[in-house]
Amino acid sequence: MEASQQNLEGFTLTFGVAQAVGLLTVVLVTVWAGHYCGGFSWRSNPDTEFNWHPVLMTLGMIFLYANSILIYRAFRNSRKRRLKVAHMTLHVIAFILVVIALVAVFDSHNLKDPPIPNMYTLHSWIGLSSVILFACQWVAGFITFFFPGLQSPLRASYMPVHIFFGLGGFVGAVAAALMGLTEKALWKVTDYSHLPGEGVLVNLIGVFLVLFAGLVIYVATESRFKRQPLPEDEMLLTSGLE
Amino acid sequence: MEASQQNLEGFTLTFGVAQAVGLLTVVLVTVWAGHYCGGFSWRSNPDTEFNWHPVLMTLGMIFLYANSILIYRAFRNSRKRRLKVAHMTLHVIAFILVVIALVAVFDSHNLKDPPIPNMYTLHSWIGLSSVILFACQWVAGFITFFFPGLQSPLRASYMPVHIFFGLGGFVGAVAAALMGLTEKALWKVTDYSHLPGEGVLVNLIGVFLVLFAGLVIYVATESRFKRQPLPEDEMLLTSGLE
Secondary structure (H helix, E strand, O other), X not given: OHHHHOOOOOHHHHHHHHXXXXXXXXXXXXXXXHHHOOOOOOOOOHHHHXXXXXXXXXXXXXXXXXXXXXXXXXXXXXXHXXXXXXXXXXXXXXXXXXXXXXXXXXXXXXXXXXXXXXOOOHHHHHHHHHHHHHHHHHHHHHHHHHOOOOOHHHHHHHHHHHHHHHHHHHHHHHHHHHHHHHHHHHHHOOOHHHOOHHHHHHHHHHHHHHHHHHHHHHHHHOHHHOOOOOHHHHHHHHHOOO | OHHHHOXXXXXXXXXXXXXXXXXXXXXXHHHHHHHHOOOOOOOOOHHHHHOHHHHHHHHXXXXXXXXXXXXXXXXXXXXXXXXXXXXXXXXXXXXXXXXHHHHHHHHXXXXXXXXXXXXXXXXXXXXXXXXHHHHHHHHHHHHHHHOOOOOHHHHHHHHHHHHHHHHHHHHHHHHHHHHHHHHHHHHHOOOHHHOOHHHHHHHHHHHHHHHHHHHHHHHHHOHHHOOOOOHHHHHHHHHOOO
């Protein structure tokens, strides 16, 4: 029970608030897309197919991505190997949602008459870079830490890189979301400059995204909250089975 | 010479690349404002008065802010007290530029006929929040670490908060800048969707901002690069003079 000797004061509260803010953000984006932007469709209408894009990106590239990062700290008493599988799996689910979200936005551009050009905004450059970084990290993490699994010194030297670019991809996704909200607000919110209900909603989604990012980065980087290896982890490590 | 025993491999290169990318970003924003957006004026023309806003924000709230953060690591062999004075001073200069940049944008809205409303975009909410956070941090840092200077336990407990919100305000400023670029691109860049020269320039400024932020956060958080206390610092600390 090494882990119980840690000073985890404030962990549960901060983690809980982060979850609440994250869920609220996903709900607000869904309400925005569903209520203000005309709801959801697939292939039949480019405008409503688009609406999957913000919802699935917020859910996959932000909320699930963050929870996958936090899984080691949230379930600190579970075995390392189980946490790794959960971390990978959650990222796979996130990635599938991200791919559907990307299909939705490309479709919504290409199915328009005339088509809307793709990949010209700063949002798209930063957003797609974050997705590519995320995918590269998944592959590198899988090879290094899971299968075949590299030797200890290589794992140890890749770990800080994995963490840095993992958090970096998350922050990049949040920055891309903020730019995406800005784009939609300027293109679509009628009379945005007088802050109608929809304008306030878009801005609040942005504010909650920033709060969520701050809380996640805090919980993920506070050294006091770091998961301590369990005796089982150590055994596996020294026996070379993991 | 304690500091020389540290493993600082890669510090000079990373720090140098960060400076180069940061300076390049400031230059590109200035070229954009000066060449593509009509240059600079004060009070006589709201459109060109506005142009001070992106230039001074990038210089003050991003480039100088970052360098003020990095000063402890860049000049690690200088005395702590001297570094503190430099840190505060650089932040004061940054803050003055930020205030001028804020006056420029409010003027450019208010002097228009009809006036453009203020503070309705997500950019303005996140941007002004970052500036307010920055100002609060300055005051709290001054009281805690400089004058009158609180007692050691209080300093020690505020330090991680100061660092977290210091880096947070910097990242918030970069996020606000990315939204500001997105706004200007959508409002002003003719035929943005076919990526004319100005559109590419705006996007590249955004990409360089993200690179700069990544490099700065890396240099500021890599524990290997942390400044080690000098013997003089310790003496001052124990004698209670600092």
